[in-house]
Amino acid sequence: xxDEPVALFERRFGIDDRSLEAAIGTALEREVDYADxxxxxxxxxxxxxxxGIVKSGDRHLVQGVGVRAxxxxxxxxxxxxxxxxxSLNLAATTARAICxxxxxxxxxxxxxxxxxxDLYPIAEAPTDVxxxxxxxxxxxxxxxxxxxxxRVVQVMASLVSQHRHVMIASSEGGLVxxxxxxxxxxxxxxxxxxxxxxxxxxxxxxxxxxxxxxxxGDAWKPVVDEAVRLALVNLEAVPCxxxxxxxxxxxxxxxxxxxEAVGHGLEGDFNRKKTSAFAGRxxxxxxAPGVTVVDxxxxxxxRGSLNVDDEGTRTERTVLIEDGILRGYMQDKLNxxxxxxxxxxxxxxxxxxxxxxxRMTNTFMLAGEDDPDEILRSxxxxxxxVGFGGGQVDITSGKxxxxxxxxxxxxxxxxxxxxxxxxxxxxxxxxxTRVRRIGHDLELDPGVGTCGKEGxxxxxxxxxxxxxxxxxxxxxTE
Amino acid sequence: xxAASTPGTAEPGTELLIDALARATERGAHAGDALLASSRSxxxxxxxxxxxxxxxxxxxxxxxxxxxxxxxxxxxxxTSTSDLSEGAVxxxxxxxxALARATAPDPAAGLPDGGFAADAxxxxxIDPDDLGVGVEERIAWGREAERAARSADPRITNSEGSxxxxxxxxxxxxxxxxxxxxxxxxxxxxxxxxxxxxxxxMQTDVWATTGRRLGDLEPPAEVGRxxxxxxxxxxxxxxxxxxxxPVVFDATTARSLLANLAACLSGYAVYRGGSFLKDRMxxxxxxxxxxxxxxxxxxxxxxxxxxxxxxxxxxxxxxxEKGRLRSWLxxxxxxxxxxxASTGNASRGAGSAPSVGPTNLWIEPGTASEAEIVADTGxxxxxxxxxxxxxxxxxxxFSRGARGxxxxxxxxxxxxxxITVAGNLLDILQHIDxxxxxxxxxxxxxxxxxxVARMTVAGA
Numbered sequence: 001x002x003d004e005p006v007a008l009f010e011r012r013f014g015i016d017d018r019s020l021e022a023a024i025g026t027a028l029e030r031e032v033d034y035a036d037x038x039x040x041x042x043x044x045x046x047x048x049x050x051x052g053i054v055k056s057g058d059r060h061l062v063q064g065v066g067v068r069a070x071x072x073x074x075x076x077x078x079x080x081x082x083x084x085x086x087s088l089n090l091a092a093t094t095a096r097a098i099c100x101x102x103x104x105x106x107x108x109x110x111x112x113x114x115x116x117x118d119l120y121p122i123a124e125a126p127t128d129v130x131x132x133x134x135x136x137x138x139x140x141x142x143x144x145x146x147x148x149x150x151r152v153v154q155v156m157a158s159l160v161s162q163h164r165h166v167m168i169a170s171s172e173g174g175l176v177x178x179x180x181x182x183x184x185x186x187x188x189x190x191x192x193x194x195x196x197x198x199x200x201x202x203x204x205x206x207x208x209x210x211x212x213x214x215x216x217g218d219a220w221k222p223v224v225d226e227a228v229r230l231a232l233v234n235l236e237a238v239p240c241x242x243x244x245x246x247x248x249x250x251x252x253x254x255x256x257x258x259x260e261a262v263g264h265g266l267e268g269d270f271n272r273k274k275t276s277a278f279a280g281r282x283x284x285x286x287x288a289p290g291v292t293v294v295d296x297x298x299x300x301x302x303r304g305s306l307n308v309d310d311e312g313t314r315t316e317r318t319v320l321i322e323d324g325i326l327r328g329y330m331q332d333k334l335n336x337x338x339x340x341x342x343x344x345x346x347x348x349x350x351x352x353x354x355x356x357x358x359r360m361t362n363t364f365m366l367a368g369e370d371d372p373d374e375i376l377r378s379x380x381x382x383x384x385x386v387g388f389g390g391g392q393v394d395i396t397s398g399k400x401x402x403x404x405x406x407x408x409x410x411x412x413x414x415x416x417x418x419x420x421x422x423x424x425x426x427x428x429x430x431x432x433t434r435v436r437r438i439g440h441d442l443e444l445d446p447g448v449g450t451c452g453k454e455g456x457x458x459x460x461x462x463x464x465x466x467x468x469x470x471x472x473x474x475x476x477t478e
Numbered sequence: 479x480x481a482a483s484t485p486g487t488a489e490p491g492t493e494l495l496i497d498a499l500a501r502a503t504e505r506g507a508h509a510g511d512a513l514l515a516s517s518r519s520x521x522x523x524x525x526x527x528x529x530x531x532x533x534x535x536x537x538x539x540x541x542x543x544x545x546x547x548x549x550x551x552x553x554x555x556x557t558s559t560s561d562l563s564e565g566a567v568x569x570x571x572x573x574x575x576a577l578a579r580a581t582a583p584d585p586a587a588g589l590p591d592g593g594f595a596a597d598a599x600x601x602x603x604i605d606p607d608d609l610g611v612g613v614e615e616r617i618a619w620g621r622e623a624e625r626a627a628r629s630a631d632p633r634i635t636n637s638e639g640s641x642x643x644x645x646x647x648x649x650x651x652x653x654x655x656x657x658x659x660x661x662x663x664x665x666x667x668x669x670x671x672x673x674x675x676x677x678x679x680m681q682t683d684v685w686a687t688t689g690r691r692l693g694d695l696e697p698p699a700e701v702g703r704x705x706x707x708x709x710x711x712x713x714x715x716x717x718x719x720x721x722x723x724p725v726v727f728d729a730t731t732a733r734s735l736l737a738n739l740a741a742c743l744s745g746y747a748v749y750r751g752g753s754f755l756k757d758r759m760x761x762x763x764x765x766x767x768x769x770x771x772x773x774x775x776x777x778x779x780x781x782x783x784x785x786x787x788x789x790x791x792x793x794x795x796x797x798x799e800k801g802r803l804r805s806w807l808x809x810x811x812x813x814x815x816x817x818x819a820s821t822g823n824a825s826r827g828a829g830s831a832p833s834v835g836p837t838n839l840w841i842e843p844g845t846a847s848e849a850e851i852v853a854d855t856g857x858x859x860x861x862x863x864x865x866x867x868x869x870x871x872x873x874x875x876f877s878r879g880a881r882g883x884x885x886x887x888x889x890x891x892x893x894x895x896x897i898t899v900a901g902n903l904l905d906i907l908q909h910i911d912x913x914x915x916x917x918x919x920x921x922x923x924x925x926x927x928x929x930v931a932r933m934t935v936a937g938a
Binding site: 047 | 480490527528529530531532533534535536537538553554555556557558560563566570573574577578580581582584587613636638639664673679680681698714717720751752829830831853863867868869870872873875876877878880881895896897898899900901902923934935936937938
């Protein structure tokens with residue numbers, strides 16, 4: 001493969017190998033363990049439709065550089081949106097100030113490494129698709145959504161594109177760059193009954209691929225169908241029961257449960273600091289037999305995938321839980337070094353203005369052998385949760401919560417009335433020990449997840465097969 | 479410092495904006511406005527006695543909004559760049575005009591019709607002395623907070639760290655109606671998040687202090703001590719059986735309820751039909767004890783500014799008066815959509831479209847202390863933490879994860895976790911039967927402790 005992404009930064013900012021080496025050299029004049037430079041040049045745009053028209057478009061150009069120095073557990077970081085040789089050296093001087101001892105080592109030679117794979121090759125950047133084409137697509141979405149049902153009273157739809165160039169040079173001598181496309185389509189529908197009851201339905205889709213994948217032909221229609229269906233289902237929803245009950249989770253996006261309940265607790269920083277409820281538990285049983293959870297940044301075209309993470313480490317597939325036993329954590333360079341393990345390609349950051357943290361990529365549970373219908377029939381009285389809004393976890397106590405956007409009562413093994421406003425709460429370290437059935441129907445989410453940690457949002461994927469989990473607290477009002 | 483301009487005079491940063499708008503007009507833009515946000519920030523974290531990180535930055539972003547006239551109204555585009563070279567700004571202007579031409583005309587689009595900020599109130603948004611305070615001082619505050627947390631209780635065994643951060647900003651704004659203005663501001667925060675451990679289980683909580691001046695912050699030792707107290711108080715937490723009881727929200731969680739409500743007061747949510755309050759203007763939406771005020775000119779408020787994101791003067795708006803819904807929060811666009819006047823609540827970063835946001839929004843405090851409300855409660859739940867996103871603005875349905883303490887005989891007893899509190903926000907607001915006297919300012923939204931007469935608590 002060509003070194004095109006590296007060349008882009010040299011061409012655009014006049015930053016060549018020598019100036020990279022000089023900036024890293026400046027940081028290394030103190031006794032730091034490691035230093036790196038992170039360059040970013042991104043274009044983001046979005047077009048939004050509401051009330052039947054696209055009233056406005058937006059487009060944002062973001063560029064900058066972050067310089068980091070590590071010494072023991074200390075990190076010094078300076079960032080600037082002024083990408084010049086001068087600001088680079090100033091940032092390096094600022095970053096190295098965490099360490100007072102002069103360094104002994106001489107300079108460093110950086111060498112560009114060729115990309116040996118591209119998980120998301122595209123012919124046309126999503127931000128290069130003409131805005132007129134995006135507006136046409138949104139108009140079709142609007143008309144199609146309204147044609148479903150007269151109860152559809154409001155449609156909001158948007159197409160959000162990002163084209164992100166990154167380049168990372170480190171004191172280890174590596175120089176890597178990547179081009180990361182990302183698209184996301186959002187459809188929100190408000191439906192209203194003649195009596196004035198209103199409900200909302202939302203569905204999204206996306207990933208690291210060209211817009212054509214979603215916008216050509218009828219590929220976008222199922223997304224709209226889902227949003228409309230969900231709004232109409234919710235018009236029939238009754239108040240949700242409250243209390244502890246057995247829960248069946250649908251495949252796909254409900255994998256957000258894994259993300260919240262166990263995923264965050266398995267990130268390297270919390271375990272190095274021993275503030276995670278999972279700290280020191282590698283080798284122990286944390287889930288029922290049959291439960292295997294992986295984090296995989298190498299899936300083609302997925303929203304959570306990366307060729308290299310934001311520290312330049314090649315992403316990989318990391319087994320977190322294998323047949324119920326905790327196997328390992330997700331690591332960035334700092335926490336891997338301090339814990340004496342290898343980085344796993346999970347060092348991610350929202351932008352050049354943020355420090356890297358251990359973060360998930362695509363996190364999912366592997367399929368089991370059970371028939372999904374049979375799983376539903378196995379529950380006498382409980383809740384069938386199909387769609388979720390957001391979730392949150394307290395890493396230290398292990399307690400998590402997430403909110404259902406589509407859920408039904410299970411009565412006598414049958415799925416009955418839809419319920420509204422259900423939240424599920426539980427305890428991360430033991431919720432997976434109560435997994436009773438694992439479906440054979442693993443699905444990944446449609447490409448809509450954004451994970452927040454320390455104020456940084458990064459795109460992620462989740463997934464799972466149909467699951468039955470016993471004794472989860474459901475927060476309703478009845 | 480912190481002053482808006484007299485219209486027409488040159489303000490720092492506005493030359494670039496006026497030049498960009500002039501180019502836009504030459505290339506066919508009918509109207510527009512531009513924003514230059516410059517900032518310098520520093521953030522430090524200490525864990526135990528050790529520095530965890532030191533982070534410093536300098537940023538400048540130019541934001542541009544242009545309107546192009548076509549049949550049926552104005553069409554618009556919003557762009558931004560952090561590349562402020564002349565070539566980049568010139569290209570941005572051309573691209574923005576082209577993007578605006580591609581979108582659909584909207585009769586409600588455009589700059590506000592007038593009434594731009596003519597005064598320059600002194601709002602106490604920055605203390606110039608704070609600019610000289612360095613990294614070392616902030617690290618020392620972090621160490622002090624960490625030490626205070628550790629010495630508060632032997633059960634403080636670990637820490638997520640103590641952060642001290644400061645953000646110094648300059649906002650310059652100009653529009654084609656001739657208004658220019660700029661102001662300087664600062665925001666500072668200090669927080670601690672110690673970990674308490676006992677019998678193999680751990681709990682953490684955060685205490686934070688924020689302000690426009692470093693002198694407004696609580697002392698670091700106080701922040702560490704309060705954070706430690708909250709974390710230790712959660713040790714031994716258990717679930718309670720599912721029940722319907724009175725629920726007391728402490729000031730940190732009451733403001734989270736108000737934040738959920740704020741989203742439903744935005745003019746955008748109202749005209750889109752996305753707010754459960756949309757047909758209730760003038761009605762009693764809360765108990766008569768509840769008065770809610772938004773005031774963009776509160777001295778030293780973190781949401782205070784002399785003019786909003788469209789150049790309109792900020793002001794005081796009574797949103798809910800003795801339970802009755804009196805006003806939405808509006809910017810120029812959402813006001814036009816609803817046939818009303820802007821309330822000066824246009825919120826806008828350089829890299830984003832104008833939207834509506836509260837300035838300083840609070841519930842007027844009552845007279846009882848939190849302890850008195852708890853003592854008066856008999857049996858119920860005191861909520862000290864709310865989690866997750868279980869609020870639906872379209873319906874008002876509310877169901878969020880919670881933790882806190884169980885109240886028995888008017889006394890807080892054991893800690894409670896892994897539960898939810900649920901209800902409909904309209905019903906919750908109408909059943910507020912006690913309002914505390916302690917208004918806690920943490921950011922732009924603030925509330926005193928509140929008690930709701932009855933909510934569903936889901937647990938074991």
